[in-house]
Amino acid sequence: MMPPFADLIVGLASHVPTGSGSPESGALVSVAAMDLSLPLEARIAGGATLLASLPRGRLATGFDVPLGRLTAHFEVVAP
Amino acid sequence: MMTARAGSRAYPVDEFLQALTAQLDRAQDALSLKVSGTQRPLTWALKDLAIDLHVFVEVTSDGKVTWRSAGPGEDGASTVHLSLTTITRPMVEENSFRIEEDRDPRALQQITQVSTLDEDDQRKLAWMGVRTVGQLRNLDPIAVEAIAGIPVTRLQAALEAASRPAVVAQEIIERGGHTLLAIHGANLADGERPDVRLAGAPVEVLEFRPNRLLVQPGAHANEGPLEVVTRGKRATGFFRLPERRSNGSESEPAQEARP
Numbered sequence: 001m002m003p004p005f006a007d008l009i010v011g012l013a014s015h016v017p018t019g020s021g022s023p024e025s026g027a028l029v030s031v032a033a034m035d036l037s038l039p040l041e042a043r044i045a046g047g048a049t050l051l052a053s054l055p056r057g058r059l060a061t062g063f064d065v066p067l068g069r070l071t072a073h074f075e076v077v078a079p
Numbered sequence: 080m081m082t083a084r085a086g087s088r089a090y091p092v093d094e095f096l097q098a099l100t101a102q103l104d105r106a107q108d109a110l111s112l113k114v115s116g117t118q119r120p121l122t123w124a125l126k127d128l129a130i131d132l133h134v135f136v137e138v139t140s141d142g143k144v145t146w147r148s149a150g151p152g153e154d155g156a157s158t159v160h161l162s163l164t165t166i167t168r169p170m171v172e173e174n175s176f177r178i179e180e181d182r183d184p185r186a187l188q189q190i191t192q193v194s195t196l197d198e199d200d201q202r203k204l205a206w207m208g209v210r211t212v213g214q215l216r217n218l219d220p221i222a223v224e225a226i227a228g229i230p231v232t233r234l235q236a237a238l239e240a241a242s243r244p245a246v247v248a249q250e251i252i253e254r255g256g257h258t259l260l261a262i263h264g265a266n267l268a269d270g271e272r273p274d275v276r277l278a279g280a281p282v283e284v285l286e287f288r289p290n291r292l293l294v295q296p297g298a299h300a301n302e303g304p305l306e307v308v309t310r311g312k313r314a315t316g317f318f319r320l321p322e323r324r325s326n327g328s329e330s331e332p333a334q335e336a337r338p
Contacts, residue, residue: 006102010109013123034123042132043148048090048098063151066133068158073127078120079111 002043002051009072012036018076033075040070089137089145103128103163128163142202182289183213183241183265196229196237203227212241212265242266244273244309246316252293259285260318262292262307269310277318278303296320 019030042052043065055067103125110122133149133156149156187201190212196204207227209215220234243266250261260277267273268287275282275292278300286293292307302319 004102005099006106006109009103009106009125010113013110013125014113016123018121018123030121040130042130044088044090044095044132044134044146046088048094050095050099050102065151066149066153066156068133069129069131071127071129072125074123075126076121077124079122 002041002045002053005042005050005052008052008054008070012038012072013074031076033073036070036072036074038070040068041065042068087147087150089135089139089147091143091145095146099161100163124165126165128161130161132159132161133157134159181211181213183211183216184290185212185245185247185265186210187212187215189245189247190237190241195233200227200229200233203229216241244307244312244314246305246307246314249305249316249318251321258296258320260294260296260320262294262305262316262318263290264292264307264314264316265290266312267292267307267309267314271310273307273309275308276304276306279306 013034016034017031019028021028039055040052041055041064042050045051052070056064107125110124113122132146134146135149135153135155136157136159137145137147139145146159187196187204187210190196204210204215204223204227207223209218215234216238218234220231220238223229223234224231244264245266246262246264248263250263252259252261262275266289268289272284272287273292275284275294277294277296280297280299282297283295284292285295296318301322303317305316305318307314307316
C-alpha cells in the first residue's frame with residue numbers, strides 16, 4: 001500500500017540531522033538547507049489524495065506505475 | 080473522452096491541489112511536532128517543492144479539468160510539472176478574495192433567471208475567477224469580451240439585471256422588546272432611505288444598507304407580500320412574522336423570500 005505524500009516528505013526530512021557536534025566538544029556543525037531530487041512512484045487516490053513512495057528498486061515489477069520526480073528544498077528553521 | 084480504468088479515477092485539479100496543500104500543511108505540522116517532542120531547537124521546513132506526475136488530463140462534460148494517474152504500462156500520459164513554494168500570511172491576505180468585502184456577494188447563478196448569461200458564460204467567468212455578482216460588476220465588459228468571448232451586450236444586460244434590487248431572505252430580530260424584520264438582498268438601498276411596504280402598508284425603515292434593511296413592522300398582517308422601492312426600482316418578496324402574543328412576541332428562524 002502506497003503511503004500518503006505527506007508521510008514521504010516527513011520521512012525524508014526527519015531522518016536527516018539538522019546539525020552535529022556541540023559547543024562542549026569544540027565544534028558545532030549546523031545544516032542550513034537540503035535539496036533533494038528523487039524519482040517518485042506516485043498515484044492519485046480516493047479524495048484526490050496523492051500517494052507516493054520512493055521506487056521499489058530491485059523489487060520493481062513490470063506492473064509498476066511510470067516514475068515521476070520529486071524536487072524539494074528544505075531549510076533548517078527554529079519552530 | 081473519459082477512459083477510467085479499474086482502480087484509477089479522475090479527480091478535478093482544484094480538488095487535487097487542495098488535498099496536496101492540506102498534506103503539505105500536515106507534513107510541516109508533523110516536523111514541528113517532532114521538534115517539540117524531542118526538545119531539539121531546530122527543524123526542517125519545506126520551502127520549495129516540485130513534482131513531476133504522469134497523468135491523463137481530461138475535461139468533463141461540465142467543463143471541469145481532471146487528472147487521472149497513469150497506470151502501469153499505460154502509454155500516452157502527460158507529464159505535469161507542479162512547482163509549489165511557501166507563501167507568507169500577508170501574501171495570502173493580499174491575494175485572496177474576501178467575500179465579506181464584496182458589495183454584492185450573490186452567486187452568479189442567482190441572476191441567471193433574469194439575465195442572459197448561460198451556463199457556458201458562467202463557466203468562462205468562473206475560469207476568470209468571477210463567482211459573485213459583485214465581482215461581475217467590477218469587470219470591464221469590453222475586456223471580458225476580448226478575453227472570454229462573452230458578447231458585450233450580454234454582459235451589459237447581466238450587469239443591468241444585477242443592479243436591480245432583489246430580496247433574498249428575511250430574518251426576525253428581537254430588540255428591546257420589539258419584533259423587527261431584517262430584509263436581506265442586494266441593491267436594497269443606494270444612499271437614500273428606501274420605501275418598504277409589508278402587506279401593502281408602509282413601515283418604518285430603521286437601518287438601510289445595500290444588502291440589508293431593518294424595518295419595524297406595524298400592526299398589520301403577520302404575513303403577506305413584501306415590497307422594497309429604492310430609487311424607483313422595485314423588489315418583491317414574501318414576509319412572515321411570528322404569531323404575536325399578548326405578553327410579547329416569539330421569534331422564528333430566517334425564512335427564504337419568495338420571488
